[in-house]
Structures are given as structure tokens and as C-alpha cells.
Amino acid sequence: MTGYAPGEQPSDDGVIKLNTNENPYPPSPKVYSALRKAINPSLRLYPEPLSDSLRSVAAGVYGVPLENIIAGNGSDELLSMLLRCFVGPQDRVAFPVPTYSLYDTLVEIQDGVSAQVNYPEDFSLPETLAGQHAALTFLCNPNAPSGTLVSLPEIAKLARAVSGVLVVDEAYIDFAATEGASSVPLIRRLPNLVVLRSFSKSFSLAGMRIGLAFASEEIIAGMMKVKDSYNLNRLSLVAATAALRDMAWMKRNAQRIQRSRKRLSGALKRMGYHVYPSHANFVLARKKNQNLRPIYEELKRKKIFVRYFDAPGLQDCLRITVGTPTEVNVLLKEMVALEV
Numbered sequence: 001m002t003g004y005a006p007g008e009q010p011s012d013d014g015v016i017k018l019n020t021n022e023n024p025y026p027p028s029p030k031v032y033s034a035l036r037k038a039i040n041p042s043l044r045l046y047p048e049p050l051s052d053s054l055r056s057v058a059a060g061v062y063g064v065p066l067e068n069i070i071a072g073n074g075s076d077e078l079l080s081m082l083l084r085c086f087v088g089p090q091d092r093v094a095f096p097v098p099t100y101s102l103y104d105t106l107v108e109i110q111d112g113v114s115a116q117v118n119y120p121e122d123f124s125l126p127e128t129l130a131g132q133h134a135a136l137t138f139l140c141n142p143n144a145p146s147g148t149l150v151s152l153p154e155i156a157k158l159a160r161a162v163s164g165v166l167v168v169d170e171a172y173i174d175f176a177a178t179e180g181a182s183s184v185p186l187i188r189r190l191p192n193l194v195v196l197r198s199f200s201k202s203f204s205l206a207g208m209r210i211g212l213a214f215a216s217e218e219i220i221a222g223m224m225k226v227k228d229s230y231n232l233n234r235l236s237l238v239a240a241t242a243a244l245r246d247m248a249w250m251k252r253n254a255q256r257i258q259r260s261r262k263r264l265s266g267a268l269k270r271m272g273y274h275v276y277p278s279h280a281n282f283v284l285a286r287k288k289n290q291n292l293r294p295i296y297e298e299l300k301r302k303k304i305f306v307r308y309f310d311a312p313g314l315q316d317c318l319r320i321t322v323g324t325p326t327e328v329n330v331l332l333k334e335m336v337a338l339e340v
């Protein structure tokens with residue numbers, strides 16, 4: 001199996017799904033063949049408890065010792081582990097908003113206190129984030145839903161200024177337009193920094209549930225204590241390891257998405273939207289003070305799903321996942337038709 005023809009995706013139900021930031025391209029063919037080989041009687045055995053095979057391949061790819069890496073059942077599981085490690089009742093957890101909604105949900109589950117700091121209009125790092133006396137501070141970088149990116153010097157400064165642990169959620173970093181935007185190398189000199197990665201977006205493996213966290217040995221050892229014994233199943237471990245062995249596949253798809261993102265952003269701007277500079281596989285398009293629910297509903301009627309947030313400050317926005325060139329064309333055609 002070699003994957004889809006360039007720019008195409010089979011669509012069996014006629015739905016164009018641009019609402020949850022999945023990758024429109026398939027996983028590497030090497031992932032498929034590794035999975036096929038792994039379907040054998042060894043499935044009766046428990047998987048590796050510490051995901052050592054995946055961690056050692058990740059160590060090579062990211063240039064970080066194995067002791068500084070932990071694998072999770074999606075980065076969502078790693079987020080949940082971090083809350084259990086560092087946040088007790090009434091502890092403060094700071095993050096700029098709007099951002100990934102799970103942070104707030106996890107804080108509530110833990111009986112912690114969310115210290116939400118509004119992003120300025122341009123989604124630059126809020127100056128007051130560091131002074132929140134938080135046990136944990138989250139920074140989603142690139143941010144969801146804006147797609148905007150904070151620079152490494154700003155992140156290093158933030159890590160030094162916060163009172164507790166800083167978690168940089170890099171679920172979308174492989175789509176960044178800037179080379180060397182990842183905070184992973186910073187963990188060597190910043191002992192309170194945790195960097196999260198997901199295999200759901202750039203590696204096209206949302207269905208397999210795999211994430212990685214990079215941090216000091218001490219933090220990783222603490223996270224190991226709270227994790228379930230066998231948190232990654234055998235097939236997910238195989239898929240993740242094979243995906244990391246074919247970085248060229250992931251990078252090629254990320255580049256295709258960057259090109260489509262540029263075209264989509266340009267077209268939306270010409271239609272009068274403000275489009276935030278996106279470093280992710282989605283764009284946030286705003287029509288200032290115009291509720292975009294009717295556009296979202298109309299697109300849904302045409303089986304094109306984009307994300308509308310019925311939340312203060314975001315009702316004049318649509319978040320659109322970057323699809324294949326064909327999907328982008330269909331979306332734009334419908335959006336232009338709705339303008340008139």
C-alpha cells in the first residue's frame with residue numbers, strides 16, 4: 001500500500017471533515033507493514049510496561065536520553081498524568097485562553113483552580129501569565145485554536161519566571177513554518193519544563209492514541225509512578241516506532257499541509273476574513289463582530305464540517321482544518337457561494 005494519490009483522499013460518505021485537526025493523508029506504509037507483522041500470537045502477551053522500544057527510537061530521533069522520555073496513550077493521557085502528579089485540591093493551574101479546552105476540564109477533575117489569562121488580540125504571550133503562582137502552567141505552542149507560535153527565547157524566559165512546572169503542548173509543532181521551533185532541546189537546561197508531542201496530527205495516527213513527553217529525569221520518574229502499568233498497547237507501540245523510523249513521510253505530508261494552509265489562508269483573506277498566522281494544520285478565520293454560526297451551519301448542511309466555538313470572543317471565528325487540495329477547493333467554493 002503506497003497511500004493516496006498526491007492531494008487526494010478517498011471519501012466514502014461524501015463528508016469533508018475539517019473540524020478536529022486530523023491529518024488528511026494516511027500514515028506511512030511502513031506503519032501498515034509493521035502492524036501487519038505484529039498481528040501474531042504475541043498479542044496474547046501484555047505489552048512493554050515502560051514502552052522502552054518506542055522510547056529508545058524516540059531518543060535517537062529527538063536527541064534526548066531515554067530517561068527523559070515517557071510515552072502516553074495519546075498526549076491527552078500525558079496531560080492527565082501531569083495534573084495527577086502536580087495538582088492537588090485548590091492548587092492553581094495557569095494557561096492563556098482561548099486554548100485547548102481539555103486543560104480546564106482536567107483542572108476541574110482534580111479540584112484545582114484554573115487561572116485563565118486572556119491572550120491579547122494578536123495571541124502574543126500574555127505578560128501576566130508567569131505571575132499566577134501556579135503549580136502548573138500550560139502553553140499550547142502552536143496554540144489551538146489560533147495556530148500562533150511563541151518563540152523559544154520567550155518560552156525559556158517563561159519557564160524561568162513561573163513558580164511551578166511549565167508544560168509546552170506541541171501537538172502541532174511539526175507544521176510550524178519556522179525551523180527549530182520546538183522546545184524539546186530546552187529540557188536540558190530547564191528542569192521545570194515538560195514538552196508534549198502527539199502522533200495524532202503530523203504522523204496521521206489519531207486512531208492509535210500515542211503521545212510522548214520530554215522532561216528532566218526527575219519529572220519523568222514521577223510521571224512513571226502515576227501511569228497505568230500497560231498504558232500503550234502492543235499495536236500502538238509498533239505503529240509509533242515505525243512512524244518514527246519514517247520521518248521523511250511525516251515531513252513530506254507536513255509540507256503539503258503547509259502549502260495548502262498558505263493557499264487557504266490567502267483565499268480566506270481575499271474573502272475579507274482576518275486569518276491568524278498559522279503554524280498548525282488548521283487556520284482560525286475571523287469576521288470581526290459577525291456571528292459565523294450561519295456559515296458553519298450552511299457548510300454542515302453541505303456535509304463540510306468546520307469548527308465553530310459558541311464561546312464569548314470566538315463566535316466571529318471559524319477554525320478550519322487544512323485538508324487535501326481538493327477538500328480546500330470544495331470548501332472555498334462553498335464559502336464563496338455563501339458570501340453572495
Ligand SMILES: Cc1ncc(COP(=O)(O)O)c(C=O)c1O
Nearest residue numbers: 074075076100144171198200211
Ligand atoms: C493542543 C492539543 N493538545 C493535545 C491534543 C490531544 O492529542 P492526542 O490525540 O495525542 O491525545 C489535542 C487534540 O486535538 C490538541 O489539540
